[in-house]
Amino acid sequence: MLTFVGLLIILTIVVLLIWGKASPIVAMVMVPLIGALIAGFGINDIQTFFEEGIIKVLPVATMFIFAILFFGILQDTGFFEPVIKALIKLTKGNVVTVAMGTALIGVIAHLDGAGATTFLLTVPALLPLYKKLHMSPYLLLLLIGTSAGLTNMIPWAGPTGRAASVLNMDPSELWVPLIPIQLIGVVLVLGMAFILGKREEKRIRVKIAANEIAAVQLEGADWDRAIQSISETGDASLKRYHLIWVNLVLFLCVVVLLVLNVMPASFMFMIGLSLALLINFPNVNLQMERIKAHAPSALMMAAVIFSAGSFLGILEGTGMLKAIAVDSIHILPAFLLPFLHIIVGMLGVPLDMLTSTDAYYYALLPIVESITSEVGVPGTSAAYAMMIGNIIGTFVSPLAPAVWLAVGLAGVDMGKHIRYSFFWMWGFSIILLFVAMLIGII
Incomplete structure (x- = not known):
């Protein structure tokens, strides 16, 4: 009965x-x-x-509130x-270096953990360069995504916070432990950008040779336009360029203290937000x-995290998760369980x-974690x-609102974006997963 329900x-x-x-x-409160x-x-x-469920997710929800405010202020x-x-x-202006630069820009631009902000900051700035060089805007979205x-994977972004709330951990x-895989991932994405840049360069050369497009040389005005586009994002009256170095010290202090786990992340972001506002x-x-x-x-x-706490509290308190795990062990082949x-x-x-981010982490992760923990696999x-x-x-899923924003900013088709990017992203994820296994994270 518990398994079925x-x-x-x-x-x-x-x-x-x-x-x-x-x-x-609504779904995570009413249905359970x-x-x-x-x-x-x-x-x-x-x-x-x-x-019991709310108490478990309270630190995560608190961290999210103050982390989003902190990075929002820095973005301003x-x-x-x-x-x-x-x-x-x-x-x-070199096609290959533009592709590799795009990958690095995506890494930096997403430090605030907000997908919409990332695309608003990068796509309008880089799209004119891509068009000038006859590079595909789909390549731009693939590399940024x-x-x-x-x-x-940073703790103030959604996935890590969701996973932490399921495991009842500090994000x-x-x-x-994910920092090494992020650093390796940056090297891998630069390698992927190099390969894709070379492919794009070859495609452009073929078109130039066939007189389908004209060879171009970037001018100073093109760089000025791209750089000006960056400056035009946000409210100019809120910019504090003269305080960049002070904000950098604050940013580094917050990140280092998070890594060292000197104090709870929520308290660290409270302090960081207070200082950012004062400065x-x-x-x-x-x-x-x-x-x-x-x-x-x-x-x-925070509201989503609290709702997930209610959902997880009910599933754990009623014994439903435990029942699903035990019954699944009887149904699934024994050799499969440690690798599920x-x-x-x-x-x-x-x-x-096929699933939203919330469904993946709040519905699927608890089941997988419950099943694998029964055969000795750590929850982490x-x-x-x-x-x-x-x-x-x-950033290739049509269920993510930020992706629709990116597609709109780039003036491209969602279906073509998926066809262009899906297998590259999937292959990259599988390689990254195997790297994580080799270095012992998994």
């Missing part, structure tokens, strides 16, 4: 999220509540399950702009305006095309396999 709850939530019939908050009542649990029992000040401008200048996916604690916006009214501007994103993510998380991780990118190992296998696919 538990699977029904999870399946219903996945279907509702995939088809857009309910918001994550109804399921628990059907399974015969009383209101007092459900209340206890709810409270133009903190990330100089690095991106410098990388654009370094490309020198893949490199941003690597950065997306920064879960993230630190950049001493006026109290302006401080409140900036907090209000970024509050919707912060509160929405790796198999699911290898299918992570295709699964991202299951989480890492599913994260590394899935996270690159975030």
